[in-house]
Amino acid sequence: MKPLPVVIPPLLSFDNLRVARGGRAVLDGITADIPRGAITAIIGLNGSGKSTLLRTLLGEFPHSGRIVYRCGHDHSKPSPEHVGYVPQRLNFESHLPMTVRDLLGLSLNRGRPLMFGFRRNLQAKMLKILRSVDAADILDVPVEGLSGGQLQRVLLALALEPQPELLLLDEPASGIDFKDELDFYRMIAHIVRDTGVTVLLVSHDLATVQEFAQQVLCLNGGRIQAVGSPQEILTPENIRRLFGPQRMVLGR
Ligand SMILES: Nc1ncnc2c1ncn2[C@@H]1O[C@H](COP(=O)(O)OP(=O)(O)O)[C@@H](O)[C@H]1O
Ligand SMILES: [Mg+2]
Incomplete structure (x- = not known):
């Protein structure tokens, strides 16, 4: 069956x-x-x-x-x-003149004026989300590379x-x-x-x-x-x- x-x-x-x-x-x-x-x-x-x-x-x-x-x-x-x-x-x-760190920072910093800088826990968060896609090693790579x-x-x-x-x-x-x-x-x-x-x-x-x-x-x-x-x-x-x-x- x-x-x-x-x-x-x-x-x-x-x-x-x-x-x-x-x-x-x-x-x-x-x-x-x-x-x-x-x-x-x-x-x-x-x-x-x-x-x-x-x-x-x-x-x-x-x-x-x-x-x-x-x-x-x-x-x-x-x-x-x-x-x-x-x-x-x-x-x-x-062809963005920025690194993955910059791109993630800008995206994750939603709602916070840039002049205040990135939130303090952002670095850990960026690594966490890159790890979730097996890409923690590319944080400082330029986006166009x-x-x-x-x-x-x-x-x-x-x-x-x-x-x-x-x-x-x-x-x-x-x-x-x-x-x-x-x-x-x-x-x-x-x-x-x-x-x-x-x-x-x-x-x-x-x-x-x-x-x-x-x-x-x-x-x-x-x-x-x-x-x-x-x-x-x-x-x-x-x-x-x-x-x-x-x-x-x-x-x-
Ligand atoms: N900017 C647009 N203005 C008007 N019609 C569009 C536009 N883009 C797509 N279409 C129409 O929508 C149909 C479906 O497009 P789309 O959803 O992009 O198809 P697919 O992703 O399957 O290739 C196309 O056949 C086209 O006729
Ligand atoms: Mg399509």
Whole structure:
């Protein structure tokens, strides 16, 4: 007998979500549950609405339909203890004339005028959050000298401080080489296990999705084409329908 699928209670649900950009519907009737404490991967061709879905959760776009959180907090104005976000790397300006210490200091010093200097316990905090992403050795490295993988770790560390309930990762491994990419996803999986954070992850790497995600959501032209476990969704037929005949294998 096949084991019954384990149903994880959702942290949030989309109910007939619609978002228009430039006068055109780019998300159209999205209805799905996002399981708590698990990784949901969003896959789909460029322009299918993946980034728009994440950014709608940040409150960037007006929507119709509902986003229902099951955690009891008011998410109508998302704050960092609710939602952490790592944007697509290409959108991040990495040529900053500052070190990782400066960048973390400025970010963690929120709400305190710079003329008062950094808070005293900040050094310990910076090391703690860098340690949580296995990167304590890069505190004094200039931001523009970081590898793609190191930069993503710093951005991830910032998204995890304070510890959010929901972590949004938009193609976090684009621009990272293969070995760093695997390490990066392994670290995400550890963080999910250790903290119970719920992750929504956009990725083009189907092998990674198969290995690390518990749920896969396929977007096609702003609509959900399929949603389910990686085993159910990443079939050759679904992949062909989603990406066309040239993308039939899962291999990296
Ligand atoms: N700045 C914009 N203004 C108007 N429409 C946009 C803008 N950016 C994206 N879109 C539209 O939204 C659709 C979804 O974009 P996006 O969410 O970035 O897709 P993905 O992340 O899947 O590549 C695109 O096909 C495009 O038509
Ligand atoms: Mg995108």
